[in-house]
Amino acid sequence: MNKGVSKPFFRRSLKWIWTVAVILFYLFSYHSSALSTYSALDIDQTINHSSSSKIDAASYASKPVHFQTLSSAAQDQKQPTPKQPKTVYLTFDDGPSKNTPEVLNILKEEKVPATFFVLGEQSKQSPELISRIVNEGHAIGNHTYNHEYSQLYQNFVSFWNQIKQTEEVINDIVGIRPQLIRAPGGTYGHFDQTYFDLLEKGGYHVVDWNVDSGDSTRKNVPAKEIISNVEKAKLNDRMIVLMHDGAGHNETVKALPQIISFYRDHGYTFKTLTPEDEPLHFSVHVESKWSHRIAPGTAWIESHVDVNAELFHPGTVLALEVGRMQTELKSGEYRIENNKYMVPLRTLMEKLGAEVYWQGQERQVTISQEPYLLVVDLKKSLLQIVRPESKASSIQISISIRNDKVWVPLREVLQSTGHPIQEVTMDNDKRGIKTL
Numbered sequence: 001m002n003k004g005v006s007k008p009f010f011r012r013s014l015k016w017i018w019t020v021a022v023i024l025f026y027l028f029s030y031h032s033s034a035l036s037t038y039s040a041l042d043i044d045q046t047i048n049h050s051s052s053s054k055i056d057a058a059s060y061a062s063k064p065v066h067f068q069t070l071s072s073a074a075q076d077q078k079q080p081t082p083k084q085p086k087t088v089y090l091t092f093d094d095g096p097s098k099n100t101p102e103v104l105n106i107l108k109e110e111k112v113p114a115t116f117f118v119l120g121e122q123s124k125q126s127p128e129l130i131s132r133i134v135n136e137g138h139a140i141g142n143h144t145y146n147h148e149y150s151q152l153y154q155n156f157v158s159f160w161n162q163i164k165q166t167e168e169v170i171n172d173i174v175g176i177r178p179q180l181i182r183a184p185g186g187t188y189g190h191f192d193q194t195y196f197d198l199l200e201k202g203g204y205h206v207v208d209w210n211v212d213s214g215d216s217t218r219k220n221v222p223a224k225e226i227i228s229n230v231e232k233a234k235l236n237d238r239m240i241v242l243m244h245d246g247a248g249h250n251e252t253v254k255a256l257p258q259i260i261s262f263y264r265d266h267g268y269t270f271k272t273l274t275p276e277d278e279p280l281h282f283s284v285h286v287e288s289k290w291s292h293r294i295a296p297g298t299a300w301i302e303s304h305v306d307v308n309a310e311l312f313h314p315g316t317v318l319a320l321e322v323g324r325m326q327t328e329l330k331s332g333e334y335r336i337e338n339n340k341y342m343v344p345l346r347t348l349m350e351k352l353g354a355e356v357y358w359q360g361q362e363r364q365v366t367i368s369q370e371p372y373l374l375v376v377d378l379k380k381s382l383l384q385i386v387r388p389e390s391k392a393s394s395i396q397i398s399i400s401i402r403n404d405k406v407w408v409p410l411r412e413v414l415q416s417t418g419h420p421i422q423e424v425t426m427d428n429d430k431r432g433i434k435t436l
């Protein structure tokens with residue numbers, strides 16, 4: 001009986017337990033799967049979100065790549081995705097010229113910054129315009145010294161020399177070494193891989209364009225045509241517009257206000273190009289007439305290109321403690337060549353309180369620093385030292401001229417004025433020399 005009563009009861013309760021178990025199982029598994037689906041979705045979207053923002057940032061040059069944490073990315077999902085800002089970079093080549101003041105006036109009125117790829121030859125003639133460009137918040141780029149294709153694309157060394165020559169001119173005027181370079185005529189047809197590689201190695205950034213205003217396709221292209229060329233170009237998030245402010249480009253000046261309005265109406269922000277921007281240049285293709293040029297040798301690259309990138313580490317000043325005098329040479333005011341500090345003689349000696357005289361005919365520099373008299377003879381590469389109450393002596397030094405400046409080895413010059421070097425510090429961010 002007990003058995004009979006207990007059996008159905010047992011069965012019933014088993015069924016009940018089973019039902020509860022099944023319900024519990026379904027409840028639990030549904031819940032956990034919902035949970036896991038949700039988190040998978042969440043992570044997925046998070047990944048998508050951050051990777052898409054990464055791609056956007058990378059393709060959109062001036063915006064730094066921004067890595068978000070997962071939680072902040074998830075939070076951001078609740079917000080509607082903000083519209084990507086669009087940027088236009090107005091660039092002017094071949095100046096400065098008499099058109100440049102007018103271009104600057106328009107930019108000032110419209111409160112728009114731009115980038116000027118200037119020629120060294122022109123800059124030397126109108127240094128006041130280079131100063132004005134910089135003072136009004138625009139960027140300066142290097143467009144070589146004289147724009148002569150036959151010299152520039154003959155071989156890389158000629159191109160490099162013109163870049164350096166122009167750089168010295170600009171540095172003398174405004175104390176800036178432009179890192180941005182635009183090749184005359186653009187890189188396409190002109191640059192081979194060596195040009196690209198060595199310029200990059202030297203610390204430069206080559207920038208072509210993706211909108212040609214067509215203002216230099218022939219003489220006096222009318223403003224109307226320049227505007228229409230700009231307006232018909234396909235709109236991207238990043239527009240680099242080629243224009244010219246060189247002599248003869250009055251029509252570009254006339255077209256400029258309309259070009260500015262066009263980009264403004266399309267929601268673009270105006271910016272200057274910077275070396276930090278994602279590079280934009282044409283693919284490598286060399287016209288056959290340039291294809292036989294010879295690339296520079298290893299020794300030349302070592303002594304010119306390798307040390308050049310040093311110039312663009314703005315933090316690296318060379319602190320000098322010479323006797324009781326303290327001064328410093330900014331990057332660009334010294335360079336390291338074959339493990340030796342080379343300095344522009346006048347810059348150094350004037351900082352140390354000496355008087356410097358240049359005798360052009362004799363090609364000699366005379367430096368008077370009590371109680372010493374130094375004579376640097378460029379013809380003989382000789383440094384003569386006249387000390388009081390002792391015989392004059394002389395040593396052979398390596399002298400080089402760079403854009404009218406006489407560069408000499410720092411060690412020898414300091415030693416000759418009775419200050420042998422005692423201590424040299426050479427860290428990445430700190431360089432210093434201490435003498436007796």
Ligand SMILES: [Zn+2]
Nearest residue numbers: 093094184185
């Ligand atoms: Zn040009």
